[in-house]
Amino acid sequence: MEDKFQSDVDIGFLKKETLHAAKQLLGLEVVTRVGGEVTSGYITEVEAYLGVGDKAAHTFGGRRNRKNEMMYRPYGHVYVYTMHGHHCMNFLTRGNEPEGVLIRAVEPRLGIDVMKERRGREINLTDGPGKLTQSLGITRSAHNGMMLNNEVLILRHGRAPGNILATPRIGIDNKEEAADYLYRFIVEGNPHISRFKGRAAENHGWK
DNA sequence: ACCGAGATTTACT
């Protein structure tokens, strides 16, 4: 349980292709060490944002401003933005294209008591993009633009997803054709995802 | 200076 705070993942896969990278992220363990507390979870839900050609992306059409500036860093960096008072975390992909993957949910692993304290509740700790950043202690002011695998935020090998399900992304119904793209990927049967309905699968959808 | 949108969350009907 007391693993060293060190990554064992080669993040080179983030450079290749964003949709592929998004699926590769499922099952990896995101680990943070904030305020001396270690918290982590296995990634269960992600969304890909394909940059200049994706009407739902912050960088559609090459838009570049103070808000999204960090999206123009290369793969392996972290883009954190705030909306409605909540923080959302993306891992950047590609080299020169402003694309990335939004981490929408994880399955809690380490530091669950700390998560409960940060969240102020006992359940639904990490089943949404704003919830998991709160549980993991991620904020825009402290973490936007940083490189992965430093002393605060690392990726580790975690679990192998059983079946990966592709669905439309959430919250972008007004983005015309982009609303129909199947750029959201979830571990089928895992209950730690946003808007989960139904029954959890055996083993929560992991192999 | 003002207005409002937005990759959200929560409580309430």
Place this chain on the structure above:
DNA sequence: GTAAATCTCGGTC
């Protein structure tokens, strides 16, 4: 299912 809370910043006047 609907609404309000709450933060940041671009667009516009």
